[in-house]
Amino acid sequence: MNRAINFSAGPAVLPLEVLKKAQEEMIDYRGTGMSVMEMSHRSKEYEAIIGGAEQSLRKLMSIPANYKVLFVQGGASQQFAMVPLNLFSAAKKADYVLTGAWAKKAISEGKKFGTVKVVASSEDKNFSYIPKLTPEMFSADADYVHITTNNTIYGTLFYELPNTGKIPLVADMSSNILSQEYDISKFGLIYAGAQKNAGPAGVTIVIVREDLIGHALPITPTMMDYKVYADEGSMYNTPPCYSIYIAGLVFEWLLAKGGIAAMEKENKQKAALLYDFLDQSKMFKGTVEKISRSLMNIPFVTGNEELDNKFISEASKKGLKQLKGHRSVGGMRASIYNAMPREGVETLVAFMKEFEKANG
Ligand SMILES: *Cc1c(COP(=O)(O)O)cnc(C)c1O
Helix, strand or coil, X not given: CCCCEECCCCCCCCCHHHHHHHHHHCCCHHHCCCCHHHCCCCCHHHHHHHHHHHHHHHHHHCCCCCEEEEEECCHHHHHHHHHHHHHXXXXXXXXXXXXXXXXXXXXXXXXXXXXXXXXXXXXHHCCCCCCCCCHHHCCCCCCEEEEECEECCCCEXXXXXXXXXXXCEEEECCCCCCCCCCCHHHCCEEEEECCCCCCCCCCEEEEXXXXXXXCCCCCCCHHHCHHHHHHCCCCCCCCCHHHHXXXXXXXXXXXXXXXXXXXXXXXXXXXXXXXXXXXXXXXXXXXXXXXXXCCCEEEEECCCHHHHHHHHHHHHHCCEECCECCCCCCCEEEECCCCCCHHHHHHHHHHHHHHHHHHC
């Protein structure tokens, strides 16, 4: 077996222990004589899988009892529409913070269903920072305020959540869910596509406060109404069974690792290894303002496209894979989610040092 050191932004690396467990259970799941892909979602066994996944997630994130956990298909991108369809219940107005390409897509989707106001933006500096937010910036009659807690492409993180008062805070947490502790009661709704830090593509986690459910716009399709998911235990129709099963294994792995607090500590140390190196390097530079640096996605450049390409290709030969940056930032990006072991980051930094010496 030859596992790459995989820095993909998503779909991203999964814990080896999880993959091995899935491999072991693949053909005959716990004596059922079938794989999880082949069993009815209405079976006792599958009920235990989806129920267990929810329970593990609730425990990991300390999700309060008045929040529902929903498993939805369609990716985080579908939430860009489901959030306004379900939460535009009063003024049909929402405030959005524009911190990157995903926020931009969320905004354009929101505009289809109501009035969207961009209350702050970091587009002036290619989204390299998180704008400062104060309570007066928000519209008193907004149905919700939308932020992207971690900006996967640009590598920025909200270190401080905005104080939105009584207005529900909605967060796209796709690329940093489970990476650090959050007080769930500060949010009205959190959503996250699984394929960054929680599991395989195909399932999106939605955590929503109960009072926000049941007010969908009349045009809302059945499959886009949170109430349908809440009432049916996310099984109005066939859920993405296998993705939920793997996500459940990831949750169990995280619990065994000591939970989110332990992960957060580890993630800060992992990120510091790379940022500390970038801060003293004469060749490589981080692209993000220091106080907004993501713990999950770390873009960096040499300032010379040819050199960037040489770095990416030589790194790949050493087993350091998927380091090419997003086209809107250029250069490189190292995504170092929960499942990236510290040794992976150490190997990357050692290679960067070597490369700088050879090419500086
Ligand atoms: C990847 C990503 C998305 C899009 O997710 P899909 O599941 O592909 O729709 C949205 N928001 C953020 C922050 C992301 O990282």
